[in-house]
Amino acid sequence: MSISSLADESVGAPAKRRRLGVSTLTPESDSDPSRARTRGELGAALRALCHHKGMSLGEIEQQTKGWEKPLRPLKSSTLSNAFTGKTLISQEFLVGLLTLFEAPESVRRLWLHAQARIKDAEHGTTVHRVISVNRFDTASPRDLGIHSAIITPDTTDELPAYIERDFDFRLRAALTNEGPTRGCFVILVGGSSTGKTRSLYEAIHEVAPNWHLVQPAETEELLELKDHPPSQTVFWLDELQRYLGSRPPLSLECVRALTRKPNIVVGTLWPDQYDARVIPRQSNTGTDEADDVRRLLRSAIVISVEEDLTPDELERAHGLAERDTRIRIALRTRDAGLTQVLAGGPALVLRWEQAPDPYAKAMITAAADAHRLGVQSPLSESLLAGATFGYLRNALRVTPPDVWLAEALPHATRPLHGNVSALSPVDGGRPGTLAGYTIADYLAQHLRRHRRVECVPHEAWRALVAGLDRSADLRRIADSAAARLRYAYTEQALERLVDEFGDGAAAIELTHLLIRQDRFQQAVMVLRRRLEVEPRDRAAGRRLARVQELWQRVEEIRPAAHAGDPAARERLTEILADGGVCDDLRTRAKTGDALAAEELVERLVDRGRLRELRQRADGGHLYAAEALADLYVAWGDVDLLQARARAGDPAAELRLSKVHEEGVRTAGAESEAADLRAAAGGDPEAARRLCALLFELRDRAGLRAELEAGTYGAADRLIALYTAEETVPAEQLANLRAFGLTADGAPITPTPSP
Structure with a gap:
């Protein structure tokens, strides 16, 4: 029975106890925190407490939605993880729950002591365990x-x-x-x-x-x-x-x-x-x-x-093959290396490609995509089922998961040539427990290459963000989503890192995303909650001051921007996009700060801001003129380079003479891109060089493919190319930069504020 169904059962018994004047918070046998020795046992006691109180998780979340400091709203997802033992409930959430239930001080002390005891025990046994x-x-x-x-x-x-x-x-x-x-x-x-x-x-x-x-x-x-x-x-x-x-x-x-x-x-x-x-x-x-x-x-x-x-090594293998049949079979296989055959690699790939059960193939694909996104811990059965749903055709989605899981799991975990299987069960640390399933390394590596630029479906993102219970996995999911402009899932993962794991860096990162979306109030709330939990977090304190300063700056600009002033609108959009970095550099450059002026030029180039770059070059800024000329050379825009040279631009004249001597990149660049693309799947440095080259070649399709692969820098290069070419309306580009894409790659259109 699920937690929510347990919590939604009849409230007759609690109501009767209230009429008799008996406190529903008095520890009983199944909700006595003094008996709890593990986070799972404490979670079970909390679940029983809510049952006795007659409140569901949804009701708890609804009743605490408007809470403000020092209390915090109690999210049902966070409580669910604590009740099932996935996470240890934080002291802050526990105090909130006990406050909602109007627990007397003596009862509060029992629960808080139990939480502290389990936390200390988990920390104190770490060295003993290792x-x-x-x-x-x-x-x-x-x-x-x-x-x-x-x-x-x-x-x-x-x-x-x-x-x-x-x-x-x-x-x-x-x-x-x-x-x-x-x-x-x-x-x-x-x-x-x-x-x-x-x-x-x-x-x-x-x-x-x-x-x-x-x-x-x-x-x-x-x-x-x-x-x-x-x-x-x-x-x-x-x-x-x-x-x-x-x-x-x-x-x-x-x-x-x-x-x-x-x-x-x-x-x-x-x-x-x-x-x-x-x-x-x-x-x-x-x-x-x-x-x-x-x-x-x-x-x-x-x-x-x-x-x-x-x-x-092959010669030694042939010598051993005389007495080891497995090595003899591996040597006879021509389509894979000996060590890969010994590990059952080709058979695993065939099991995925020719899977007779579409549900099993979808499940293996879901596990491979989770691995591709950075998940390293075992995937629970419920998480796998939720993620697999996104890989099924519409007709297959009608069958209840309990039905197809019973057929798909045995197929996905069935050993090939012995104990080699596509998915392997992993124990939960105690006899008879199951933590989840992991995909075979060889198959994971094969599908990483095969599905490198494929979109991960919404259901898989949702299941991973909600179902993972290790902070390191959530961090990698947040990074993977951000690299692919899937900011909705980045936000959800960062929220869990902040709320459930107390991750201060995630709180700061979340505020960067919120500011890009013009959600200053939420950003301030995130940082204030962080400082309530950890008052000594200096980074959060500095970030809060910066966010409040930016908010004030934006509100000063907003009336003119809304009135139609193009300069104010452009400045407002830029401040939201980069957190005021270019705005600050521009202010410092006006006061004669040469280093700030050069850094501003570099950022303008990185973001494809050609109009302002040309304005600065025309205004006599040598560094801007050199950067603009270099960009024209990289793009092969000889006509524009010649026009600037005829106008007396020395930087353009110098580069034009080199172009005449060396020629403009043509087929050579295409060949270089092909080589880098072949290596990019396993070589991150090649992938980064590929993104830079694709930007120079103005290859939008190529950059979009690298974005789907989660390649470092691809998203920034693609948006910079759109900006430079001015092929995408400014408003759409601002939305893309702020809100990103849906799971299937469509731009997200934000809902207008009321």
Whole structure:
């Protein structure tokens, strides 16, 4: 039975108790907080409390909708997550709930003590949970992330025979190079199912089989060990991106602290994940955390694992094939590499392509898209069902989910050649529990390429934003939505990060989005709520002051803009779009600040603001003239360049002479774009260069495809191209910049304010 149905049952018993003068908040056996020891048990007690009170989640949300500080409205989605144990209810929400229920002080203390006790217990057991008493050689290969291999009738071992790799000696040397007193940090970089994890497993089995093993579930577990690290311990960080992309991410300081003692820290990464973090972005948008992650990766000993075996490795494989049927079968397969075949890769792709059950294919596609958007935790059955709905044809949507789930899940999780399956169940940390399902790496990588520019349906976005219960996953969903201009889902994800996880950075990011949409009042409320929860958040305090200053500036401009003044309207639109950055730079430039004037020119170029760029160039600003001439060269606008040269523009004259000597890019640029497009799926730096080139080629369709792929910078480049070409009406362009697109890629038209 759902929480809402439980809460909506008959209220006769609570009403009777009220008539008898019995407090509905007096702890009873099923709603006694003193019995709760976990967030799930506390959630069950809260659910029982609401049931005794006779209020549904919808009624609670409705009755608290108008609450103002120090109380906050109680959202049903947030309460639902707390009641089911997905999240621990915050102290602020708990106080609000008890206030609504008119709880006496003695009862309040019981509930608040229970919440604090569980919070402290969860924090205090983190280190205990991460320090393992198991030796490395007692761990099963499957638990360490080694892909299940194909199975043949004569299979007796869990793993096929190990094929020695050319890098094995270098790997073992890296693991033992520092001697007995210091540790090491080693990363294997390679594609899915190339043998990275198996090679690490074999190497550590040889050099440190009796050391302790630590497999942290979250980065925080590692960060808490840096002050008192153990020794002779293997820190196994398979799929290292999980720890680098968390909030906070794994830090260089932490790894250095762990390796000052004889510990081994090892991880695996796909090439695109490694490149995305180790290669600096061309624009100056890096953060301290990103810089630290970059230094961390550069401090590691990195060993590359190629997609295909080398001739020497193949020769060793043929030798092993005489006694291992699985290797013999893999060697005979011509359409995939040996390691991929051993992991069942081609069969997984065929299972998706030729799925006899359309519901199973839709479910696998939904899981692959979730992976493409950055989700790394298992997907629950209810989340999968909600997301899958968006991939079904209309005729298939009529069947109730309970019916098609019973058929689709067995197909999607059915093993191929043994234990290799498209979706694999993941336990919830206790015997007999199910956390959800994860997609096979090889299939995820294949579908990432296959569906790279496909739109993710609304139902999938909605299910992910509402159903994910890890802050790191929500953060990645927010970023993925923003990169694709799906701001509605960005807003929802950021709201959950703020309300349920107390994420101060998300609160600030949310205000940037709200200001672009001219929603200053909501932005102020977000920051004030943040400061009520965390008064010492200086960043939120500074942001609040900035938002209030911008709001005042906008209100001063608004009457003239509404009266039809084009200059005021353009200024108002720009302030909303960039949070007043260009407006501030323009003011500083007028006072003679040369650096501000140059930065303003750079931003005008980045945003395609050619009219103002030409005005500044015509006004004698040399930096603006050079930037404009460079843009004309990149676009091949020789006629415009010649016109400026004839008018006496020295920057245009210089570049025109170079154009005559070197020629304008034509077929060469198209060929370069084709090469970058082929590499962009796995190389983020190539993707960024591709966006810059597509802007220079004025390739709107190409930039739109990169936007759908979530490529960094594609959205900004596309909007800049629309601005420069003036092919999209200014009002529509402002709406696109502020409100973005629907799930299926249509521009969102905002509802007029009453």
